[in-house]
Amino acid sequence: MPRRSDPAVAASSRWTDDEGVREPGGSVHAWRPGTNQTLCGLPLHRAGLERFPHVLWIDARWLADTTDERMVLCHRCAAAAGDRPGRRRWTRERPRP
Template sequence: MGKKQEPSVAASSEWTDEEGLRQPRGDVHAWLPGTNQTLCGLPLHRARLDRFQHVLWVDALWLADTTDSGIAICRRCAAAGGRSTRRWSRVDPRP
């Protein structure tokens, strides 16, 4: 539709909610549907990440902030523009 595509997520682990939907857990990265790597450059297959096309990255960020969801947000993905409501800013390069 000419709109910029919102990233979904890819995660190292998953659980199933009450409605039977797969939900991400563990290491959670931003992933653009149609690509085979995360925003931070990890190949999904080699990093053993599962795709969650129905879970938007912004929602995962919100879940990680507000719930005890077991989600570990990838800081490199967050810095790579996954947080679409904020202007991109340089992060501390040290770990």
């Protein structure tokens, strides 16, 4: 069971795996369900990002390494999600209203 704080994924495109499950592709961002923006501050609707609440950010990192599909993980979302152990997390200062 994922923790509530674990970010899910929003992506610019999608593909279907062998079992018929939608998977993210293209530009991939971390997103917390219940919000309308990615962790790096990109608005989902305006950027044309599709939500994947069933895919956690950790799983997207694994998919990017193991699949042949093209996936580009956002480096700001990776920093905000805490993917860099031992380093300070990235946070937005002064978000737009």
